[in-house]
Amino acid sequence: MNWIVTYILIWPVLSAGVLALLVGALVRDWRAAKRDGKEMI
Numbered sequence: 739m740n741w742i743v744t745y746i747l748i749w750p751v752l753s754a755g756v757l758a759l760l761v762g763a764l765v766r767d768w769r770a771a772k773r774d775g776k777e778m779i
Contacts, residue, residue: 771778 768778
């Protein structure tokens with residue numbers, strides 16, 4: 739029973755990690771574009 743709770747609770751942690759990774763990459767690309775004088779789109 740305990741492993742089911744762990745399995746269910748791990749998904750929000752994994753999702754938050756992936757979201758943080760994507761946001762970090764977006765911010766890094768945005769700063770690089772701003773530094774080079776380019777637009778993101």
